[in-house]
Amino acid sequence: xxxxxxxxxxxxxxxxxxxxxxxxxxxWLAAGLPTGRLESWKHTSLRPMTRAMDGVVPRDVxxxxxxxxxxxxxxxxxxxxLDVTPLEGTVGTLVLINGRLNxxxxxxxxxxxxxxxxxxxxxxxxxxxxxxxxEDALSARNLADFDRGVAxxxxxxxxxxxxxxxxxxHDGAARATESRSLIQLAxxxxxxxxxxxxxxxxxxxLCNHVVEVDLAAGATLRHxxxxxxxxxAFHLAKVAVRQARDSRYEAQVAQFGxxxxxxxxxxxxxxxxxxxxxxxxxxxxxxxxLDNHSAIxxxxxxxxxxxxxxxxxxxxxxxxxxxxxxxxxNASGCATVQLNRNLLLSDRATVHTKPQLEIDNDDVxxxxxxxxxxxxxxxxxxxxxxxxxxEEARRLLIFAFAGEIVAKVTLxxxxxxxxxxxxQRLAGL
Amino acid sequence: MLPTASPTSLTTPPVPVQAVTTPxxxxPxxxxPxxxxPxxxxPxxAHATQVNAPMTPSAPEGSAARQTEDTIAEFANRGxxxxxxxxxxxxxxxxxxxxxxxxxxxxKKNEPEWLLAYRLKAYAHWLTLEEPTWAHVxxxxxxxxxxxxxxxxxxxxxxxxxxxxxxxxADYDELMKTYEKLGVPLHxxxxxxxxxVDAVFDSVSVVTTFKEQLSKVGVLFGPLSDAxxxxxxxxxxxxxxxxxxxxxxxxxxxxxxxxxxxxxxxxKGVRCPMELSTYFRINAAKSGxxxxxxxxxxxxxxxxYLEGCTAPMRDENQLHAAVVELIAMxxxxxxxxxxxxWYPGDENGVGGIFNFVxxxxxxxxxxxxxxxxxxxxxxxxxxxxxxxxxxGDHSVGEFYSVALSNNHQQADTGTKMIHIGKGTRSTIVxxxxxxxxxxxxxxxxxxxxxxxxxxxxxxxCDSLLMGSNAxxxxxxxxxxxxxxxxxxxxxxxxxxxxDQLFYLMQRGLSAxxxxxxxxxxxxxxxxxxLPMEFAVEAQxxxxxxxxxxxx
Numbered sequence: 005x006x007x008x009x010x011x012x013x014x015x016x017x018x019x020x021x022x023x024x025x026x027x028x029x030x031x032w033l034a035a036g037l038p039t040g041r042l043e044s045w046k047h048t049s050l051r052p053m054t055r056a057m058d059g060v061v062p063r064d065v066x067x068x069x070x071x072x073x074x075x076x077x078x079x080x081x082x083x084x085x086l087d088v089t090p091l092e093g094t095v096g097t098l099v100l101i102n103g104r105l106n107x108x109x110x111x112x113x114x115x116x117x118x119x120x121x122x123x124x125x126x127x128x129x130x131x132x133x134x135x136x137x138x139e140d141a142l143s144a145r146n147l148a149d150f151d152r153g154v155a156x157x158x159x160x161x162x163x164x165x166x167x168x169x170x171x172x173x174h175d176g177a178a179r180a181t182e183s184r185s186l187i188q189l190a191x192x193x194x195x196x197x198x199x200x201x202x203x204x205x206x207x208x209x210l211c212n213h214v215v216e217v218d219l220a221a222g223a224t225l226r227h228x229x230x231x232x233x234x235x236x237a238f239h240l241a242k243v244a245v246r247q248a249r250d251s252r253y254e255a256q257v258a259q260f261g262x263x264x265x266x267x268x269x270x271x272x273x274x275x276x277x278x279x280x281x282x283x284x285x286x287x288x289x290x291x292x293x294l295d296n297h298s299a300i301x302x303x304x305x306x307x308x309x310x311x312x313x314x315x316x317x318x319x320x321x322x323x324x325x326x327x328x329x330x331x332x333x334n335a336s337g338c339a340t341v342q343l344n345r346n347l348l349l350s351d352r353a354t355v356h357t358k359p360q361l362e363i364d365n366d367d368v369x370x371x372x373x374x375x376x377x378x379x380x381x382x383x384x385x386x387x388x389x390x391x392x393x394x395e396e397a398r399r400l401l402i403f404a405f406a407g408e409i410v411a412k413v414t415l416x417x418x419x420x421x422x423x424x425x426x427x428q429r430l431a432g433l
Numbered sequence: 434m435l436p437t438a439s440p441t442s443l444t445t446p447p448v449p450v451q452a453v454t455t456p457x458x459x460x461p462x463x464x465x466p467x468x469x470x471p472x473x474x475x476p477x478x479a480h481a482t483q484v485n486a487p488m489t490p491s492a493p494e495g496s497a498a499r500q501t502e503d504t505i506a507e508f509a510n511r512g513x514x515x516x517x518x519x520x521x522x523x524x525x526x527x528x529x530x531x532x533x534x535x536x537x538x539x540x541k542k543n544e545p546e547w548l549l550a551y552r553l554k555a556y557a558h559w560l561t562l563e564e565p566t567w568a569h570v571x572x573x574x575x576x577x578x579x580x581x582x583x584x585x586x587x588x589x590x591x592x593x594x595x596x597x598x599x600x601x602x603a604d605y606d607e608l609m610k611t612y613e614k615l616g617v618p619l620h621x622x623x624x625x626x627x628x629x630v631d632a633v634f635d636s637v638s639v640v641t642t643f644k645e646q647l648s649k650v651g652v653l654f655g656p657l658s659d660a661x662x663x664x665x666x667x668x669x670x671x672x673x674x675x676x677x678x679x680x681x682x683x684x685x686x687x688x689x690x691x692x693x694x695x696x697x698x699x700x701k702g703v704r705c706p707m708e709l710s711t712y713f714r715i716n717a718a719k720s721g722x723x724x725x726x727x728x729x730x731x732x733x734x735x736x737x738y739l740e741g742c743t744a745p746m747r748d749e750n751q752l753h754a755a756v757v758e759l760i761a762m763x764x765x766x767x768x769x770x771x772x773x774x775w776y777p778g779d780e781n782g783v784g785g786i787f788n789f790v791x792x793x794x795x796x797x798x799x800x801x802x803x804x805x806x807x808x809x810x811x812x813x814x815x816x817x818x819x820x821x822x823x824x825g826d827h828s829v830g831e832f833y834s835v836a837l838s839n840n841h842q843q844a845d846t847g848t849k850m851i852h853i854g855k856g857t858r859s860t861i862v863x864x865x866x867x868x869x870x871x872x873x874x875x876x877x878x879x880x881x882x883x884x885x886x887x888x889x890x891x892x893x894c895d896s897l898l899m900g901s902n903a904x905x906x907x908x909x910x911x912x913x914x915x916x917x918x919x920x921x922x923x924x925x926x927x928x929x930x931x932d933q934l935f936y937l938m939q940r941g942l943s944a945x946x947x948x949x950x951x952x953x954x955x956x957x958x959x960x961x962x963l964p965m966e967f968a969v970e971a972q973x974x975x976x977x978x979x980x981x982x983x984x
Contacts, residue, residue: 360908361924363896371924374911374920
């Protein structure tokens, strides 16, 4: 059992950030870049990344070292690439260039407190993403080295009327960034957050990104994460969520970009009544490697979770799903449903799926499922018999397959964008 | 050996070396590697005293839930009736494992040079390996230097029963009684004549029945050591081809020190006229059982093979590290059923067998089929993954399993289906029942290689939890490299609900019967696959083993 995770991941006496950074540093130095020897990195090798980023990713960071991304050339991104047009329907847009907040280009909605982490860092940062786990060397490194990012704080009972976008624009200057964000919602606050990672110039870069979400009692966060970086880029994201009583966390993850893209979500349902729903879609083509990890810890009774991930893999792309649901000994009355479905479109594409349950309590209802296959011949035949050409029929079916997840994105403009993107990607089929 | 089979995929990556604890040699008098022949005396711990330490009832006195708990507790304490010790003279090797042990076992069996060389190679390889730790089981480190690697009833060396001394004769009779007590038919006149039995007692095979009838149709069935003597070409050709000694730690160990086991060869086109069966019995204290089973089904043949196992109740753990290899040629069909009832340890988790077994079948030919059915109720720890390598086009692999862990039993079991051939199909149905402090892990891998066009897999693994201390984990690995392959995996975890119990009890069933009925229903899909005699036994076994189970 993985009982070594404390029931409340937040340390009783909050160490200072400086102290925690030192611990993270030690952890990172001890563990180093994850390798295939770790179960959670079994199918994802970071070697292509270290090769591509040679000289950029320091293999060993000594304490006190300034990370190479400490430069201040971020604003060098040409204005033509700075797409800051807000998505229709959003009430605010925060623009982050290479992970650094640019307030001049941003629109902050009323009621939302924004802290630029490159200027000042609240001591609450770095307390949720647990660094006491060996396999999480990357968040340890991030904690030690992050020098940019944003904290969003919402007071009790504040409900932001519409979605707020965090737009991350990455340039291709072969840089490695360590960015972090903290989203802290006081009790019964509510926020819809869209987080998009884009790289307008299509270059090589590495972004090691950690998001901490802290939801107090009754708070609700809808968190749409779109990873659409350049296909030469490397995106390593860890989202750690701690949920208090009756809080709700909903994530929609879409992975389209990056040479190696990893989305790792870890949710701690720490008090009764907390619930979460993680939905994800990944489409890989070329030689993309898209990895979706999640762990949901049912630490308290009467917590519920749901997970629904779908993947479409073409060319020689690799898709990975690993979802772990852990129900702890005293967590009675939990319910969890987990489903992963994959479509393989090419004989060089690969899928690894591992829906995993660890249950230490008998009063649960848990189920999970996984499927891997190709398009249903009968469905294809049906469409063709209605006069739809094969290619068109295939596209329709894939579109419908993905549509189930895309439909969970609540912002219509973004939903449409995702559909357009998918249409474009499937055009060459 | 198949390079594609990736035999190490479930083995752990090397971990930092742990110092091997020096053995506390319990018998310092025995230092010479030659065989001593102590009459094994009945160990003091022949039966674990039934200390009734029921779980502290959590429900209030007199309530329905409390009643259910009590029934379950009572149910659970019914005990293990195969836990007796047979008191016979045995030839045993002193504890410990060195190259000499390997040479001794080989010499004892008059093995040809090539087999000794194979053993030594395996031993040398084993020395380079680390004990794997990735499984979800916990146990004290096994001190292999404290284990006897060879123990055989002494009379075995005399081929003719009439030559036995009175003492040996008495031992022989005692042994026969043992099997009678266990309900294993060793007399050919026995009513259960549909089954040919190879009885393995500690390190050797003692009796094989119906050998002649079987040889009439060309079926070879008997101890592996006999096969090495009489059909060395067959053994040499196939031994280690499905489970190479490089496969994993315990397979390497087994390849070095395997003592006996069953060998079965079904010639082309023969449908084996009766069920074949091996009954494994561990008797000697402080011994490990390392047997090896090899079944070869030639083109168009058909065989159904059963395996049963029991051991005495002892306070110390004993290791059983077997290897089973199945080979099915074109259109051949092998059905391998196991009812595993090794001593599970007492209700406090003391004693019991560590069942660390490597079982693998190779569907080498077209349209071949290998079906594993297992009912795992015994063993302190069960750690095994009966697997199928589906190499031949359109070959079929099946795995049906019921694994029960009660009290402090642990099970990390499942299967691997490796699809290589076109149109290969596999079905996995796994039912895990976890009661008391039982710990249950389903771990399975389904691999569709690039060549496996049109392959299909269906997996269903359900867990039933009884009691709030029981745990159930599901860890499926699915890897697909071919777009025309289809894989489906489904799993659920639940408990016996109060509603279900109430419904049955208000129909007049006792709580005990109600639990049995529900559990049987839960396991039905698997029991249906067992040969009839086994299905009945399995059902009974489950009833006995399910103690203290419903919460």
